[in-house]
Amino acid sequence: MEKNQNNILEEVTTSDYKYGFHTDIEMDLAAVGLSEDTVRFISAKKNEPEWMLEFRLQSYRHWLTLTEPTWAHIHHQAIKYQDIIYYAAPKRKKELTSLDEVDPELLETFKKLGISLDEQKKLSGVAVDAVIDSVSVKTTFTDTLSKYGVIFCSFSDAVQNHPDLVKQYMGSVVPSHDNFFAALNSAVFSDGSFCYIPKGVRCPVELSTYFRINAANTGQFERTLIIADEGAYVSYMEGCTAPMRDENQLHAAIVEIVAMKDAEVKYSTVQNWYPGNKKGEGGIYNFVTKRGICKGSHSKISWTQVETGSAITWKYPSVVLMGDNSIGEFYSVAVTNNFQQADTGSKMIHLGKNTKSTIISKGISAGQSNNSYRGLVKVIKRAENARNFSQCDSLLLGDKCGAHTFPYIKAENHTSIIEHEATTSKISDDQLFYCKQRGISSESAIGLIVNGYAKEVLMHLPMEFAVEAQKLLAISLEGSVG
Amino acid sequence: MLSIRNLKVSIKGKEILKGINLEVKAGEVHAIMGPNGTGKSTLAYVIAGREGYEVTEGEIIFKGRNILDLSPEERACEGLFLGFQYPVEIPGVSITNFLRTAINEQRKYKGLDPVPAVEFLAKMEEKKQLLELQEKLASRSVNEGFSGGEKKKNEIFQMAMLEPSLAILDETDSGLDIDALRIVATGVNKLRRPDNATIVITHYQRLLEYIIPDVVHVLFDGRIVKSGGKELALLLEEKGYEWIRSES
Numbered sequence: 001m002e003k004n005q006n007n008i009l010e011e012v013t014t015s016d017y018k019y020g021f022h023t024d025i026e027m028d029l030a031a032v033g034l035s036e037d038t039v040r041f042i043s044a045k046k047n048e049p050e051w052m053l054e055f056r057l058q059s060y061r062h063w064l065t066l067t068e069p070t071w072a073h074i075h076h077q078a079i080k081y082q083d084i085i086y087y088a089a090p091k092r093k094k095e096l097t098s099l100d101e102v103d104p105e106l107l108e109t110f111k112k113l114g115i116s117l118d119e120q121k122k123l124s125g126v127a128v129d130a131v132i133d134s135v136s137v138k139t140t141f142t143d144t145l146s147k148y149g150v151i152f153c154s155f156s157d158a159v160q161n162h163p164d165l166v167k168q169y170m171g172s173v174v175p176s177h178d179n180f181f182a183a184l185n186s187a188v189f190s191d192g193s194f195c196y197i198p199k200g201v202r203c204p205v206e207l208s209t210y211f212r213i214n215a216a217n218t219g220q221f222e223r224t225l226i227i228a229d230e231g232a233y234v235s236y237m238e239g240c241t242a243p244m245r246d247e248n249q250l251h252a253a254i255v256e257i258v259a260m261k262d263a264e265v266k267y268s269t270v271q272n273w274y275p276g277n278k279k280g281e282g283g284i285y286n287f288v289t290k291r292g293i294c295k296g297s298h299s300k301i302s303w304t305q306v307e308t309g310s311a312i313t314w315k316y317p318s319v320v321l322m323g324d325n326s327i328g329e330f331y332s333v334a335v336t337n338n339f340q341q342a343d344t345g346s347k348m349i350h351l352g353k354n355t356k357s358t359i360i361s362k363g364i365s366a367g368q369s370n371n372s373y374r375g376l377v378k379v380i381k382r383a384e385n386a387r388n389f390s391q392c393d394s395l396l397l398g399d400k401c402g403a404h405t406f407p408y409i410k411a412e413n414h415t416s417i418i419e420h421e422a423t424t425s426k427i428s429d430d431q432l433f434y435c436k437q438r439g440i441s442s443e444s445a446i447g448l449i450v451n452g453y454a455k456e457v458l459m460h461l462p463m464e465f466a467v468e469a470q471k472l473l474a475i476s477l478e479g480s481v482g
Numbered sequence: 483m484l485s486i487r488n489l490k491v492s493i494k495g496k497e498i499l500k501g502i503n504l505e506v507k508a509g510e511v512h513a514i515m516g517p518n519g520t521g522k523s524t525l526a527y528v529i530a531g532r533e534g535y536e537v538t539e540g541e542i543i544f545k546g547r548n549i550l551d552l553s554p555e556e557r558a559c560e561g562l563f564l565g566f567q568y569p570v571e572i573p574g575v576s577i578t579n580f581l582r583t584a585i586n587e588q589r590k591y592k593g594l595d596p597v598p599a600v601e602f603l604a605k606m607e608e609k610k611q612l613l614e615l616q617e618k619l620a621s622r623s624v625n626e627g628f629s630g631g632e633k634k635k636n637e638i639f640q641m642a643m644l645e646p647s648l649a650i651l652d653e654t655d656s657g658l659d660i661d662a663l664r665i666v667a668t669g670v671n672k673l674r675r676p677d678n679a680t681i682v683i684t685h686y687q688r689l690l691e692y693i694i695p696d697v698v699h700v701l702f703d704g705r706i707v708k709s710g711g712k713e714l715a716l717l718l719e720e721k722g723y724e725w726i727r728s729e730s
């Protein structure tokens with residue numbers, strides 16, 4: 001019985017990456033490798049002001065003094081930072097004013113992904129800031145948003161048009177010296193999204209960005225900054241799929257979130273980058289620093305992520321709970337299959353009084369993959385009555401994969417209450433047979449069971465995203481599980 | 483509907499079923515009785531196609547076709563239903579979602595389009611009432627945190643939704659109080675049609691007061707040692723399984 005289940009798992013896990021295709025668009029490339037010249041080239045390409053170049057150069061110089069972190073439960077060949085192209089932008093002849101002017105091939109790519117801007121515009125009422133490689137190609141709904149005073153634009157545009165906000169907040173949550181990858185990103189980041197919600201405004205639409213890595217051998221360094229002013233609310237969605245590639249592609253993004261008094265930011269991610277082939281060749285290396293700060297009292301930041309892609313995922317969306325009574329949440333589903341490796345989790349840093357945090361992590365491992373949860377809950381001395389609840393579950397499909405949990409707790413205030421629960425389970429033969437007896441195929445059964453297992457997390461995603469995520473879970477285990 | 487001929491089954495080399503013969507016609511209700519550990523569930527599982535059982539001899543003909551080579555899901559799609567003695571929990575999967583998936587997979591097998599949402603929901607409503615189920619049951623996860631009785635009712639509810647040609651109910655009566663027993667039995671009786679059949683597995687006579695069987699079989703040590711009318715069940719109740727032991 002056992003053996004048979006593993007066969008099914010193997011069969012299912014060996015289906016090829018569904019979104020593996022590549023678009024040919026003319027590129028504007030930086031020379032290979034990284035030096036001060038590269039940094040200056042990028043800055044010049046983007047026509048940046050002096051202070052921005054200075055920020056990049058300082059970050060670069062600091063990066064030179066750092067070495068890659070080695071504590072994560074991942075293994076990979078040394079990344080050759082001098083073999084990477086640090087800047088690639090689709091060439092454009094002039095400013096685009098409508099979708100008609102967008103490269104038809106690009107639109108075709110979106111169509112294959114089922115996220116054509118057109119459709120998005122008409123059907124879902126979602127403002128889309130589509131990022132292909134490095135330059136934002138198209139921004140929609142800016143008019144609607146500007147009525148509310150909401151700023152939602154590419155990071156580059158923000159540098160040009162809202163320099164004061166960028167200067168004030170960039171690096172305030174994730175300093176450029178935070179870690180190796182953060183320093184690298186700060187030096188060479190290409191583009192990303194910027195979002196500012198003014199005081200008291202509830203952003204009327206879900207904001208979403210589709211990232212897509214598309215140029216061979218091009219590192220992707222996104223940078224996102226979201227600021228919710230006092231009493232503001234925004235739900236932000238980030239999602240991506242990537243084309244099939246042989247070489248490893250490095251991705252080192254930074255996301256910074258600032259929530260002022262009474263503000264709330266909901267950040268949702270569906271991550272589906274190319275995970276490499278069945279033998280573990282190729283695939284995206286995804287080293288991301290995501291952090292939010294609940295600056296004001298009664299503010300709230302929640303991270304919800306569905307991670308199915310990348311060869312390596314290194315990612316710990318965190319919340320610094322500075323304001324009294326602030327709330328941090330982290331809901332995560334991480335799927336690994338074949339030879340994928342994920343080391344992901346969250347950090348909740350309780351600085352204020354009566355701060356509350358919740359961590360729900362659901363790992364799903366199949367094939368010969370490794371899936372680790374790594375979390376830190378820290379309560380400092382003056383953080384009276386802090387509360388944390390963490391639940392870390394692992395689901396194993398087959399017997400060649402691994403699941404690990406590394407929960408760290410540092411509580412310096414005795415009034416804090418910290419609860420941690422962890423479970424490891426398998427899809428049982430009983431469950432599979434029960435489903436099959438009702439006429440449900442093994443693949444669908446596994447999809448069903450896995451989605452049921454992940455439900456607690458999926459229910460925190462915005463509706464349209466949740467549907468997409470459910471399909472994605474089934475698809476990513478289809479080659480591997482169902 | 484179903485004919486089983488000289489079925490011999492081993493588990494890990496140990497023979498459990500030692501030559502079963504069984505003939506069930508459309509429109510009939512059969513009861514299979516017998517003490518614990520005689521192979522009743524094994525028979526049900528083998529008919530449903532569960533792995534881990536070695537069929538060393540014999541055949542199972544369902545609707546004119548030997549089904550031993552079919553997968554469990556194919557057998558289900560052909561109209562075979564098993565009400566489990568121990569229903570399995572599937573956390574996070576609502577009964578609604580589970581049943582819609584099952585119905586649509588069965589329809590796909592038959593080359594039909596997915597069931598329209600309105601039709602599906604109307605059917606859920608109808609069958610819920612048939613079994614006097616709580617309103618909120620359908621949104622609960624499959625069997626998760628259910629009482630013993632709720633689990634069994636849920637099995638019958640699924641049977642009502644899937645409308646199988648042949649339903650095998652494995653000890654559906656155990657763990658039920660009298661009220662639940664009555665509801666379950668009424669459900670089974672109402673679903674009875676000239677073109678379907680039911681095999682009720684039980685080791686108490688109690689259920690058979692509500693579901694009147696056409697034929698009663700006594701399974702003992704891997705063999706059907708006695709078959710007869712419903713009075714056989716009463717005889718068994720009265721004399722106990724010791725009687726069978728001495729007879730066989």
Ligand SMILES: Nc1ncnc2c1ncn2[C@@H]1O[C@H](COP(=O)(O)OP(=O)(O)O)[C@@H](O)[C@H]1O
Binds near residue numbers: 517520523524534
């Ligand atoms: N998976 C199994 N592995 C080993 N022995 C089993 C297994 N399942 C059933 N058996 C044995 O087969 C015999 C019949 O069991 P079962 O069919 O469950 O009986 P019943 O349903 O009549 O109580 C018992 O002796 C039981 O121990």
Ligand SMILES: [Mg+2]
Binds near residue numbers: 523524567652
């Ligand atoms: Mg039994």
